[in-house]
Amino acid sequence: MTTDFEPTPFGIPSDSGGKDLGVFMPMANGGWILSKNAPPLDGSYAYNRKVAVLAEQAGLDFIMSMSKFRGYGGETGHWNRTLDPVVLMAALAEVTSKVKVWTTIHTILQNPAVAAKMIATLDQVSGGRAGLNVVTGAYKGEFSQMGAWPEGVDHDGRYDLAKEWITAIKRLWTEDSVTMDGKYFQLDDCQSWPKPEKRPFLVCAGSSKKGMRFTSEEMDAIFLTGGNAQELAVASRLAKEDAAELGRYVRTYSMMTVVFADSDADAEKTAARYREGLDEEALWGMMRAYGFLDAEIGKENAFVAKSRSTFMTPHVLGTPETVIERLSEIFEVSDTDGLMLIFPDYLTGIPTFGTHVLPALRERFPGKIKVPVHG
Numbered sequence: 602m603t604t605d606f607e608p609t610p611f612g613i614p615s616d617s618g619g620k621d622l623g624v625f626m627p628m629a630n631g632g633w634i635l636s637k638n639a640p641p642l643d644g645s646y647a648y649n650r651k652v653a654v655l656a657e658q659a660g661l662d663f664i665m666s667m668s669k670f671r672g673y674g675g676e677t678g679h680w681n682r683t684l685d686p687v688v689l690m691a692a693l694a695e696v697t698s699k700v701k702v703w704t705t706i707h708t709i710l711q712n713p714a715v716a717a718k719m720i721a722t723l724d725q726v727s728g729g730r731a732g733l734n735v736v737t738g739a740y741k742g743e744f745s746q747m748g749a750w751p752e753g754v755d756h757d758g759r760y761d762l763a764k765e766w767i768t769a770i771k772r773l774w775t776e777d778s779v780t781m782d783g784k785y786f787q788l789d790d791c792q793s794w795p796k797p798e799k800r801p802f803l804v805c806a807g808s809s810k811k812g813m814r815f816t817s818e819e820m821d822a823i824f825l826t827g828g829n830a831q832e833l834a835v836a837s838r839l840a841k842e843d844a845a846e847l848g849r850y851v852r853t854y855s856m857m858t859v860v861f862a863d864s865d866a867d868a869e870k871t872a873a874r875y876r877e878g879l880d881e882e883a884l885w886g887m888m889r890a891y892g893f894l895d896a897e898i899g900k901e902n903a904f905v906a907k908s909r910s911t912f913m914t915p916h917v918l919g920t921p922e923t924v925i926e927r928l929s930e931i932f933e934v935s936d937t938d939g940l941m942l943i944f945p946d947y948l949t950g951i952p953t954f955g956t957h958v959l960p961a962l963r964e965r966f967p968g969k970i971k972v973p974v975h976g
């Protein structure tokens with residue numbers, strides 16, 4: 602099946618077959634490593650500001666912030682402190698000028714007219730660099746703590762709600778008056794200005810069939826959760842074929858935590874240190890959030906075995922050469938359109954990536970990875 606449909610252009614490398622490289626902003630304390638032995642990462646604005654500036658200096662294409670309302674606890678208090686992603690990205694838009702600024706909103710939390718205006722505002726603040734990661738909300742406790750869990754709306758129902766939500770937003774961004782009598786949202790001569798100059802970039806990370814279909818219908822990109830090149834190749838093809846059935850092209854991205862070391866042996870020692878420092882309480886907190894029953898908490902199962910690495914995402918540890926090989930393999934084998942990077946310590950990780958990894962990737966993939974424009 603051909604998946605050869607044109608992507609909507611957004612001024613990023615994937616517009617013309619290149620690879621979009623970005624950073625997952627560390628706006629939650631502890632980042633994506635559940636270990637007492639990981640470098641302390643406080644999730645503060647001061648830290649995120651430095652990260653955004655470094656990402657822009659390195660010539661990366663986007664910075665993205667997630668949205669989280671309840672942490673996992675434990676000795677590290679993992680993700681107990683999180684910044685608001687819209688306020689954060691608006692501030693970071695002011696300290697950058699080129700990198701795209703993508704934020705996240707939960708469809709069950711914001712009225713679409715409020716969200717339409719927030720993103721139109723971010724678009725103005727950033728000079729057209731705004732993007733939105735649309736998330737339905739999956740973890741009941743995160744929302745029931747604030748009386749905002751929609752009882753009686755199941756997983757797929759939450760994507761139906763999201764579909765109405767984004768339809769309303771797209772209309773508010775382009776039409777003078779919107780009247781809509783939906784199952785979840787009702788708009789009556791609803792008006793919203795300013796309009797974004799151009800529709801902001803939309804991305805979703807739905808991994809279910811329903812989430813993928815929603816993405817194919819409404820979004821510009823999807824985050825895939827797989828880690829190795831072969832898994833990603835399958836997932837990327839499925840996502841692109843799903844979009845192609847609707848005559849659309851959806852970009853596919855993956856995530857990678859990158860841990861640099863002077864030698865691969867040193868990297869192994871770092872990984873062992875993280876494993877020794879696993880914050881078990883935080884792991885139990887994460888499992889509760891993922892919907893594991895209390896009876897299962899504290900027992901060994903496949904999820905726990907995998908989590909003992911303490912890495913919450915796919916990861917690569919080693920010298921820059923090792924990292925270059927792994928990322929090259931992903932791009933060569935998987936046909937994904939981009940990658941979102943995570944580091945244990947972003948302030949050393951981004952410059953190392955920019956100096957030692959990016960030039961090699963540019964050589965391996967001529968014309969596909971952006972060259973930074975300074976000044």
Ligand SMILES: Cc1cc2nc3c(=O)[nH]c(=O)nc-3n(C[C@H](O)[C@H](O)[C@H](O)COP(=O)(O)O)c2cc1C
Nearest residue numbers: 667668705736737738739806807808809812824826
């Ligand atoms: C890169 C990435 C970013 C995500 N960001 C958020 C987020 O900010 N907030 C959230 O509640 N869920 C987030 N999720 C979870 C997804 O939105 C989605 O619910 C999850 O992947 C399960 O897919 P499903 O909804 O199709 O079942 C993220 C997932 C990924 C892979």
